[in-house]
Amino acid sequence: MNRVRTAVLISGRGSNMMALVEAAKDPAYPAEIVCVVSNRADAAGLDFALANGIATKLIEHKAYPSREAFEAALDAYLRSMKIGIIACAGFMRILTAGFIVGWEGRMINIHPSLLPAYKGLHTHERALADGAKTHGCTVHHVTAELDAGPIILQAEVPVLPGDTPETLSARVLKEEHRIYPEALAILARSLQPNTSI
Ligand code: GRF
Numbered sequence: 432m433n434r435v436r437t438a439v440l441i442s443g444r445g446s447n448m449m450a451l452v453e454a455a456k457d458p459a460y461p462a463e464i465v466c467v468v469s470n471r472a473d474a475a476g477l478d479f480a481l482a483n484g485i486a487t488k489l490i491e492h493k494a495y496p497s498r499e500a501f502e503a504a505l506d507a508y509l510r511s512m513k514i515g516i517i518a519c520a521g522f523m524r525i526l527t528a529g530f531i532v533g534w535e536g537r538m539i540n541i542h543p544s545l546l547p548a549y550k551g552l553h554t555h556e557r558a559l560a561d562g563a564k565t566h567g568c569t570v571h572h573v574t575a576e577l578d579a580g581p582i583i584l585q586a587e588v589p590v591l592p593g594d595t596p597e598t599l600s601a602r603v604l605k606e607e608h609r610i611y612p613e614a615l616a617i618l619a620r621s622l623q624p625n626t627s628i
Contacts, residue, residue: 433623434461436512437465438465438517440468440518442471442523442524443471445480447611449479450611451611452480452485460616461616461620462615462616462619465485465514466485466486467486468509470492472489499529502527505530515622516618535573537622539572539614540572542554544569545566545568546579559594570584583617586609588603
């Protein structure tokens with residue numbers, strides 16, 4: 432089986448990246464995590480990737496004069512690594528249409544809400560402020576419109592009495608770690624019509 436070469440983009444903690452790496456340790460998993468890219472030197476997830484023998488690459492957006500120059504460096508690195516899928520996992524840079532168009536259909540993201548509800552930041556706080564009864568997470572394709580690409584998988588959790596942003600986000604995060612590896616596998620299989628029998 433040709434496993435799809437996958438890059439995970441992070442900016443911080445990296446717990447979703449860790450879930451993807453753990454899933455991909457199974458040789459039958461259809462994607463292989465070949466590198467973890469961060470735009471921040473202090474991203475804690477980089478240590479985990481290193482400890483797991485995965486190539487890490489720091490491409491600091493601050494080192495580039497423009498968004499386009501940063502994206503050109505990111506694109507060049509990913510192409511040099513012969514990447515088939517980009518999985519954004521807590522990657523806190525908005526990518527421009529110029530970058531996204533070159534990867535459309537092969538770039539996914541995990542978002543902590545039941546899209547189309549609560550696009551953008553502070554999703555748990557906003558769900559609580561609205562008195563939402565349910566909340567959750569979504570894995571979706573990345574398109575030029577923020578948090579609006581085709582949905583691959585969602586998971587719903589209840590909002591419980593007394594929830595704080597912390598308790599709610601912990602409940603959602605558990606589901607993120609479950610559905611992100613499933614969604615990556617769905618995409619990787621779909622890109623692999625010739626997967627061996
Ligand atoms: C997750 O909640 C993810 O849905 C959002 O950012 C957070 C990243 O967490 N996009 P981690 O770095 O994967 O632990």
